[in-house]
Amino acid sequence: MTHSSIKEQLPSSHPHPASGQNLRDWQLALRVFAAPADTNLDGDIFGGWLLAQADIAAVSIAAARAQGRVATVAINAFQFQAPIRIGDLVDLYARIDRTGKTSITIDVSAWARRASKPEAIREVATGKLVFVALDDDGRARPLPVLPESCAEMESQQRHLSLSRN
Numbered sequence: 001m002t003h004s005s006i007k008e009q010l011p012s013s014h015p016h017p018a019s020g021q022n023l024r025d026w027q028l029a030l031r032v033f034a035a036p037a038d039t040n041l042d043g044d045i046f047g048g049w050l051l052a053q054a055d056i057a058a059v060s061i062a063a064a065r066a067q068g069r070v071a072t073v074a075i076n077a078f079q080f081q082a083p084i085r086i087g088d089l090v091d092l093y094a095r096i097d098r099t100g101k102t103s104i105t106i107d108v109s110a111w112a113r114r115a116s117k118p119e120a121i122r123e124v125a126t127g128k129l130v131f132v133a134l135d136d137d138g139r140a141r142p143l144p145v146l147p148e149s150c151a152e153m154e155s156q157q158r159h160l161s162l163s164r165n
């Protein structure tokens with residue numbers, strides 16, 4: 001499914017990261033079904049399962065920015081806002097919040113589309129994960145310098161992100 005088809009099904013006031021204004025900095029990083037194997041003894045989806053999906057989604061964005069190996073160094077925030085049920089289709093959006101010398105902080109936003117009611121889609125969790133670019137020996141390495149146009153875009157995204165918080 002494309003961003004635009006998701007967008008068409010959302011109320012215009014919905015703060016979905018795939019809605020128009022945020023399309024530039026959020027990326028659909030992972031789409032996954034919640035399966036019976038992901039449940040606890042009570043039949044609820046494990047929080048740890050979603051945390052793992054968020055890590056996978058965020059690492060794809062961090063590794064692209066680092067142009068190589070990265071490691072998760074911190075999960076500085078993670079909030080579960082609504083339960084996920086078996087069969088839900090979970091979209092994980094990610095964006096770069098900030099970069100440092102060796103670190104990349106990634107915002108993640110998870111949205112679930114109910115199996116029983118595909119038009120019902122809602123944000124189920126948000127998180128902030130920090131990655132460090134690693135060299136071949138597993139030590140922190142400086143992030144590659146971006147071409148000027150990309151650096152300008154990154155700075156604008158940081159500005160947008162700060163003004164939203």
Ligand SMILES: CC(C)(COP(=O)(O)OP(=O)(O)OC[C@H]1O[C@@H](n2cnc3c(N)ncnc32)[C@H](O)[C@@H]1OP(=O)(O)O)[C@@H](O)C(=O)NCCC(=O)NCCS
Nearest residue numbers: 071072073074076099100101102103104130132138139140
């Ligand atoms: C990643 C690792 C190599 C960094 O080691 P280090 O060189 O001592 O790290 P530093 O203290 O210099 O920090 C590196 C960067 O991470 C940032 N950082 C470290 N801990 C952080 C935290 N808790 N929150 C936010 N940023 C953090 C630092 O600010 C620094 O950023 P900058 O270079 O952009 O300024 C080391 O911590 C490590 O191997 N950790 C285990 C990673 C791992 O296995 N992850 C998977 C866990 S299952």
